[in-house]
Every structure is written in structure tokens, then in C-alpha cells.
Amino acid sequence: MTGLWVVVGPLVAALVGLCLGGRGRRWIGPVAVLGAVAALAAGLALAARQPWQDPVVSDGLRGAWVVLPLSTVVDGLAVTVALMVAVVALLVQIYSTAYMRDEPRYATYAAFISLFTAAMLAVVVAGDLLLLVIGWEVMGLCSYVLIGQNWEDPAARAAAVKAFLVTKTGDVGFVVGVIVLIASTGSLLLGDAVAAASNVTSTATVVTLLLLMGVVGKSAQFPLHAWLPDAMAGPSPVSALIHAATMVAAGIYVVARTFPMWQAAPVTLSVMVVIACLTMLGAALAALVQTDLKRVLAWSTVSQLAYMLAALAVGSEQAAVFHLVSHAFFKALLFLCAGAVIHSVGSTLMSEMGGLRRSMPVTSATMAIALLSLAGVPVLSGFFSKESVLVAAERAAEGDAVVGAWAGWAVLATSLVTIAVTAAYATRVWLRTFAGRYRGGGQPHEAPVAMRWPLVLLAVPAAVFGFTGLVASWFPTWSWPSATTAMDPEALPPAPLTTVLSVLLVAAGASVIARRWRSDPAGDPTPPDGPFASSAQSGFGWDAVYEAVAVRPFTAVTGLTSAVDDRLIGRTVQRVGELTNTLGAGVQKAHRGLVQKALTAALTVTVLGLVVVAVAVST
Amino acid sequence: MHALYPLLVSALLFGVGIYGVLARRNAILVLMSVEIMLNAANLALVTFDVALDDPTHAGQSLSVFVITIAAAEIGLGLAIVLLVFRLRQTIAVDDLHDLGEGRSDDLTKSRP
Amino acid sequence: MSALLSPSALELVFALFGLVAVGAAVLVVTTRHLVHAALWLVVSLGAVAGCFLLMSAEFVAWMQVLIYVGAVVVIVLFGFMLTRAPIGPSDDLTTHNRWAALLVATAATGALVVLLVDGFAQAVLDLSDPVPADAAVIGGALFRWWVLPFEALSVLLLAALIGAIAVSRLRRQGA
Helix, strand or coil: CCCCHHHHHHHHHHHHHHHHCCCCHHHHHHHHHHHHHHHHHHHHHHHHHCCCCCCEEECCEECCCCEECCCEEECHHHHHHHHHHHHHHHHHHHHHHHHCCCCCCHHHHHHHHHHHHHHHHHHHHECEHHHHHHHHHHHHHHHHHHHCCCCCCHHHHHHHHHHHHHHHHHHHHHHHHHHHHHHHHCCCEHHHHHHHHCCCHHHHHHHHHHHHHHHHHHCCCCCCCCHHHHHHHCCHHHHHHHHHHCHHHHHHHHHHHCHHHHHCCHHHHHHHHHHHHHHHHHHHHHHHCCCEHHHHHHHHHHHHHHHHHHHHHCCCHHHHHHHHHHHHHHHHHHHHHHHHHHHHHCCCEHHHCCCHHHHCHHHHHHHHHHHHHHHCCCCCHHHHHHHHHHHHHHHHHCCCCCCCHHHHHHHHHHHHHHHHHHHHHHHHHHHHHHCCCCCCCCCCCCCCHHHHHHHHHHHHHHHHHHHHHCCHHHCCCEECCCCEECCCCCCCCCCHHHHHHHHHHHHHHHHHHHHHHHHCCCCCCCCCCHHHHHHHHCCCCHHHHHHHHHHHHHHHHHHHHHHHHHHHHHHHHHHHHHHHHHHHHHHHCCCCCCHHHHHHHHHHHHHHHHHHHHHHHHC | CECHHHHHHHHHHHHHHHHHHHHECEHHHHHHHHHHHHHHHHHHHHHHHHHHCCCCCHHHHHHHHHHHHHHHHHHHHHHHHHHHHHHHCCCEHHHCCCCCCCCCCHHHCCCC | CHHHHCCCHHHHHHHHHHHHHHHHHHHHHHCCEHHHHHHHHHHHHHHHHHHHHHCCCHHHHHHHHHHHHHHHHHHHHHHHHHCCCCCCECCCCECCCHHHHHHHHHHHHHHHHHHHHHHHCCCECCCCCCCCCCHHHHHHHHHHHCHHHHHHHHHHHHHHHHHHHHHHCCCCCCC
């Protein structure tokens, strides 16, 4: 059974949705939800039918006349992530039936969510490099359309374009990397190409560095991170699906999928360590001073993705994927809760919230679970997944990884500091939103049923998913071309030293914020005042760098091109016309209508012709 | 008799006729110059007819035709000249240039 | 060429007639009197008729006198009259084009002379035992070998006649 079955359901739903348009308003929701249900069902079927040990690599579809390169790989890794994507997508679709009910373009929205789901699942099950790239690019397109869903708002339009352009900058490197991989290994199949590339260090280094560009872009890491906070202009369910669980995690997944190649390129891994550490701490600090609820979550996503990248860099792809899945659940839950809050309060600014735990009990509770998981409070899934990253860093610090020991120490140090900051901003979010007294002017109410149930259902894995990491055999087998690997039993369970340290840091971060809040319940514990905080709020001024490096030169070039076209080419065309007119006027002067002048000319030519002929004949 | 005598006379007459056609101002004078040229042609035709002793007398027959056509031409030509005089009160050839493009220079300015 | 320098009597007379013809033609194209031009044309055409006679082309010579001198020049004189041609000298009978005209004419004449001398220096007209090409001879030739052009020419004359009448009719009643 080929892995493409997971893609078919949402793809059909997308096509039906796009064709229906605004006509079948009653059918939009059911069609979209059914598409996601089909994906989930196919994922479960794949999980049930395959033995965990043997991966299934299916060939491309072979028809009578054409061979489509659509081979898929279905192993434990693919099934896990596919199930996660299907669950989150299904809950987002159900949530959207209530959240987007009054939107005029709900039909295209639902269709594009389905298309996006199909594309992400295509990336997950791709066994063929072309299928991977196609899914990757379609995801970028859907992200652009969905962020710009409310295109009447100029902020949404700008955010969509920014997201598209910044991720495309990374995607250029990604596609070139895939091309180099295909060219140097001569194979389109993912498994074969990776196996061949991992044997040659230079190839592996070049390919991985190029692929890293795409990962950095799609996963919003430094320096291509600035698009994610702005992308919050899109609807919250979109943020939940795309910017928490799936698209931003696709890069991490691809690295995990091709991991043997990355293990053969220590240079790339070193670069990854640097990027991850910078992003981790910087994004957490930025999240601490945001005033917009969704922006906090966006910066938080950037920071958590850096965790995954760091885990990959220090050599534990299993920890990275573990954190990927766990993060997907609690971050999606966070965004959906944020959506419920914004839907109820009518504003995204935390200064206009507060005291909502009385009017929105379910949302308050589920968001609390998610925030505790994010902060890494023990027993919740976020705790286990972060611990696995710390374990990997510890092992690298002991010299057990491909990248040097310095990387392990760097990741360890940065992660621990970030844990404290994460706990701080998580506490701040909950306190500002749900505790104290309501500061806004509206009538806050609990979310409608269709929005409430996805929150409750997501809260379950956000809380307990981490336990699957404790028993190695519970986690599905992964596979690579050269070896089938069972889960490393030492990889995921937490180690004692790092556990103690992180718990202490969580408590420290949370208590600092709690104390500051208690002294002023209505105020902001970490307001964006002062030079450092205000700079952090705007992302440390990184947008100005984009402006100087990319936007201004490009605008200059377009200005130059336009000027050349106008003055040089346009003027030339005009001059040609004028020249024709002048020549015509010149010729016109010979056409005065004076008979004798014309005759003179005619006779002159005749006589000359006569002379020429006579001379020619006589010689 | 050497054929060159009549042939040279013919050539000279032809040249005089050309000058008259191109240099005279009165339209009727131009027509008269054309007659001179036709005469030159006739002289050449007859000369060659006699020189070659043509049994079909092609040269002399053709010159009879030329004379006929010249007559027809002068009749019609003068009718046109008279009409022009009736309309324009002038038959000076360099004042009759309505078929020309005119002397204005506004074509050198570009049109929108 | 040496034979040209010692012409026979016929050649001498012919040279005289030719001189008269060319001279009169030159006067036609240069005189300042309009009516004088017509009269000089008569002289020129008559001299050419004489040339024809000397070459024993009698029929053509009489045709020339009849039609050219008789009809054509008369029509020309009528034309002068109807277009109010001024009697006496007029200064504006030659245009500014005269120098170009002179150039072209000289070039044409030069080219023709060179051609003719080059090609026909040895050609001779045998007039020792002349059989004059009189009306009977030319008529016979015309109706034996040149009937079609003859008939076509009559159609041409008809067309010219009708055309002349049509062109010169006074326009009344919007005709």
C-alpha cells in the first residue's frame, strides 16, 4: 500500500472545494473535514498494516505510457509525522467551521487548507526527490494564500508577500541543493541519493549547506526568521496548522529523513549549531517583550524550532522529531486557544485581556496545559521532548557526536538559559490573559462548541504524548537506506542532571515573572520599555537589515531598469518614428509635382542607363 | 550616301527636343518640343529602312504610324491644355503642381 | 571616316537640309517670341520633309508636310490663340530647369552620337538606282504586312477624337 493514500483524501477535498467555490456553502465544512478524516484514516491504516521493522518503498506509478516518479517511503518516522499532521489538520478544519463561518472566502480557505495538508503529507511520505520539492513548493504557495486570507488588510498582504519572499530565498538554496544531489548521485529516489551522497564528504557538505538554506527559510531561523511574527496577520487556525505544526517543521523533517547525509557533513552541523543557538535565545528574549498575544507565540515557535535544529546538529535526529511532534501538539493548541481568545475579546493585544479564566474556563484550562508543556514542566510532553534534546547535547559535550564537543556545550548552555526565559514568557502570557481583572471593553464569552472540542482533544496529546518516549519499543522504527534503526533506548528518556537543572530554571523563570506581576496585576511584567526591550520587540531590528541588503538594492535595480526602458528604449523607438517622418519629408521634397523636374530625372537615368549598357556590351 | 548623315541629324534633333521639353515654360511649347523629338525618331526609322533595303518597308510604315499618333496626341494634348487654361488661367508648367506633395514642412514634426 | 570628309553632292545637300532642320529646332526651343516658335517649327518640319525626299521616301515626306506642317502647326497656333499667348517677346518662356535640361540634352546627344558613330560608321544608303517609296509601294506594304497596326491605329484615332471632344466640352447642367 503506497503512502500516497494519505495525500489523496485532502487533495480531492481541495479540488472539490476549489470547484465548489461559494456555491455550496453548506458543503464546504463537511468536504474539508472529510478530506482530513480520510488522511487520518489512511495514516492509521498505514500504521496498522506495516510491520515497524520493514520500511515500504514503493515505486512510482507505472501506467501504460508514462512513469510518474511518485515513489514513497512508509516507515515509522513517516507514519508518526503523518499521523500528527492528519490529527492537527482535522482538528483545525473542525475548529475553522466555527471560527471562519462568517468569512466571505471560507470556501477557498478550506480548500487551501486541504491542499496544504496534502502537500505536507506528500513531503512526509516522499520517497522521490521531485515529489519532495513539489510538496515543499506547494506548501509555500498555500502559506502565501492563507496568510493573505484577509487581503483587504494591508498588513496581511504585506505579511503574505514577506513570508513568500523570505521563504523563497531559502527555497532557492533548497532546490539547488536537490538538483546538485540528483546530479551528483544520478538518482531521483530519496533513499539511493542519500546513501550515495553520504559516502562523499564534499558532496554531502555542499548539498546539506544548500538544503540548510531551505530549512532556515521555512523554519524561520536566523537570518530568515523575520517573516514568522508578521505572518500572524493571518487567521489563527492557519497559524496553528502551518506555523506551529507542519510547514515550519517540514525542514526539520527533511533533515531527519536524509540524516545520514548530514552526519557526513560536520561543517554543516557546526553552522547549524551556531544558527540554532542564536535563534533559540534571541527569539525567546523577543517573545518576552511582545504585547501581541499571537506574536509571543510566533517568536516562541521560532525559539522551539531552534531546539529541534540544535538536536539535529548534535546528532540526535530522534530527539529532534520527538520534540517536533510534541511541539506540534502543544503549539497548535496554543494557537487555537489564542484564536478563541481573540474571537471572544476582539483584539490581539494582551493589554486588552485579563481575567478571562472566569468567562472562558475551558480555553483557560487547555491553554494552561499547553503553556505548562511549552515551559517544560515535568510530566507534560514538552518536558520530555526538551529533556531529550538536552540529553543529546550532553552526549555531544562528552564527545559522542560527529560535531565537536564545543557544540554540545554551546547547545547545553543556550538551552538551559532559554528554558528559563521560556518559562518566563509562558507564565507572563497566562497571567496577562487569564488572571487578574478584565481590562478590555468587550463581552468575553466561551468559544463555541466546534472550537471548544478541538482544544480539549488537542490538550490530551499535549499533556501525555511525552510518555511514548519512555519505552523504546513504543516509538516506531525508522529507516534509512543503509540500515533499519530501532529507536535508541537511551535517546529519549530524560537524564537526571539535566532534569534537575531544567526544573530549577523553570521555577526560577516563572517565579520572577509571577512576583513582578503580583506587584502590579494590571500592568505588564516585562513591558517593551528601554532600549534593549524595545529593540527585542521589533526583532532586534532585523527588518532594517532586510531593507538594506535586499529591498533597497532591488528597488534601485528596478528603478534603473525602468529608467533604461523609458529613456533609452522608449526614446529610441520614438526617435525611429521621428526619423521616418524626417526621411519622408525629405523624400517629399522630390515630389513637388513639377513635371519638368520629374522628366529631367527620368531622362538622366535613361541616358545613364544607355551609356552603361553600351559600355557593357562593347567590352 | 553615308548613313551617318541622317543619323547624326536625328541625334542632334533629339537632343534639341529634350532641351525643349525640359526647359520651356509654356505647355504648348513643350508639346512642340515633343514633336521635334518624334521627328528625330522618324528620320532614324526611315534611314534604317532605306539602308537595310527592307522589302516590308517596316521603317517607313512605322514612321507613318508615328506621324498619325503624333497628330492624335497633339489634338488631345491641346484639348487638355485648353481645359487647364480654362480652369487655372495659366499654362505655365511650373505653376501646375497640384499633384505634388506641397512645400509645407509639417511632416517633420512628429504626430501624436 | 575619310569618306565623310569628301562628301558627294547628295550628302552635301543633305547636310544643308539637316543644318536647317537642327537650326530651326534650336530656335524653336530658345526664341522669346511664342508665335515665332511655331513658325520656326514649320521650317524645321519642312526641312525634315526635305531630308525624307532626299532619301527617296516620298510618301513619308508628303505625309510629313500634310499632317505635321499642315495640321499640327495649325492646331498649335490655334492653341496659342485660345490661351491668350502674348504677341511679341516674353521673358518668362524658359524655366529655372534650363541648365539641368542643357546638361541632360548634351549627355543624351553625346551618348547617341557615340553609339551611332560606333555602330553605323560603315553603313551606306544605296541611292544609286533609287526606286522611290511612293504611295503605291508604301500602301502595298501597309496593307500586306501592317494591316493590324493600321486598323488599331484607326481605333486610336477614334479614341483620341472622342477624348478631345469630351475633354473640351463646356460643362453645363452638371454633365
